[in-house]
Amino acid sequence: MADGVLSREVEAWPRIKIREQNVNLAVPKGDNCFHSHVLPLSYGQEGEEEQKLTWPQSITTNTTGQFIVADNNRIKVFDCNGKFLFSFCATTEVEDIIKDVHVATDNVFVLTISYKRFRFPSSKVTVYDEEGHLYQSSDVWPNSSGISVTVNENQRVFVLLRQGLVRLRTPYTVEVCEADGQHVRSFSFKPLVGEPACITSAGGNHVIVLFTEVTNIHIHIYDEEGNFLNHVSHGLFFSMVQIGAIAFHLSTEHIIIPLIRRDDTVNIEVLTKNGMPVHTVHLETEEIDSLSGIAVTTEGRIAVLCTTKESQRNSEKHLVLVV
Numbered sequence: 001m002a003d004g005v006l007s008r009e010v011e012a013w014p015r016i017k018i019r020e021q022n023v024n025l026a027v028p029k030g031d032n033c034f035h036s037h038v039l040p041l042s043y044g045q046e047g048e049e050e051q052k053l054t055w056p057q058s059i060t061t062n063t064t065g066q067f068i069v070a071d072n073n074r075i076k077v078f079d080c081n082g083k084f085l086f087s088f089c090a091t092t093e094v095e096d097i098i099k100d101v102h103v104a105t106d107n108v109f110v111l112t113i114s115y116k117r118f119r120f121p122s123s124k125v126t127v128y129d130e131e132g133h134l135y136q137s138s139d140v141w142p143n144s145s146g147i148s149v150t151v152n153e154n155q156r157v158f159v160l161l162r163q164g165l166v167r168l169r170t171p172y173t174v175e176v177c178e179a180d181g182q183h184v185r186s187f188s189f190k191p192l193v194g195e196p197a198c199i200t201s202a203g204g205n206h207v208i209v210l211f212t213e214v215t216n217i218h219i220h221i222y223d224e225e226g227n228f229l230n231h232v233s234h235g236l237f238f239s240m241v242q243i244g245a246i247a248f249h250l251s252t253e254h255i256i257i258p259l260i261r262r263d264d265t266v267n268i269e270v271l272t273k274n275g276m277p278v279h280t281v282h283l284e285t286e287e288i289d290s291l292s293g294i295a296v297t298t299e300g301r302i303a304v305l306c307t308t309k310e311s312q313r314n315s316e317k318h319l320v321l322v323v
Contacts, residue, residue, distance in 0.1 A: 036281055038284065039283075040321040042320070047084055051084040054071060054072050055318070056293075058070040058099070060103045065298070065299060067080070067303050070099075071087075072098075073090065074087045074089055090132075092126060093114055095115050096112040098110055100146065104155060104179070107127050109126075120144075122142045123140070123161055124146075125137070125149055125181075127179075139183065144163055146160070148160040148200075149199070152201040154204075158174055158176055158201075171189070171190050172196055174226065185226065191211055194216070197243075197244045197245070198245055200246050206224075207222050209222065210244075218232070232271075247302075256268060264288055265285055266282075267280055289316060303320050304320070304321045
């Protein structure tokens, strides 16, 4: 990629204020990519018990730059600097487990799975307004395990589901609904490589499904009709041990992927929509055991939801890392 093109790509990202310092995430590294080391803002274990993260599953953001975390059976809302604002219960049945959360037009879309005794799991999407009041609920998808939910610019809801029992080459379905829950269509696929980890809106009527396998990622782009548009593969993450979340920055059309390195720290990889590397952000953190999600605000702030490794003196901690 030409230097001029890279410069324009990087300039589209604003400087980010981290602990009273303005940080430019892009520092030149070679001819093709930019690299930086950043000490992130960290929160999730401060304050009273209600404010702490206990079993977080997903993270998203809204138009004001707040971060919304699905934690256990609650949705917890933090401001852009990590200050806890409020929380609300986001399960309607005692058997419900939250799998994913997404915000569109500041409504909160919560994907849950219900495990009732002696039955196959079922999935549904429940919508809450920005203050946590129940707005509406979708039909229940029986005999399915919800994986991820997103909403595109046309306000259509996409739900990634695993059908039936978990087994090798299980068929997967994307259910497409209107924002009011009315079913539009569905499309299915059997992954040729890896397993689908999540789905996210990619501008216009496009969605991205992230597939993972060992050290490779595969990004499939579909339109809302279910037509396959593009496939991007990347094998440059040979030093990584976990890849399982994805976000899309609308104004720059960049794909953002968090990765756990073999030294148990975190990289954030920023790619173009065609899979070309733009820059890498290395987070200087304590040892990280797992990743649960990633979100990027309109202004370009990135939040990674993660869990630290247990040590002899301290149990694991659930944190949000923000750059």
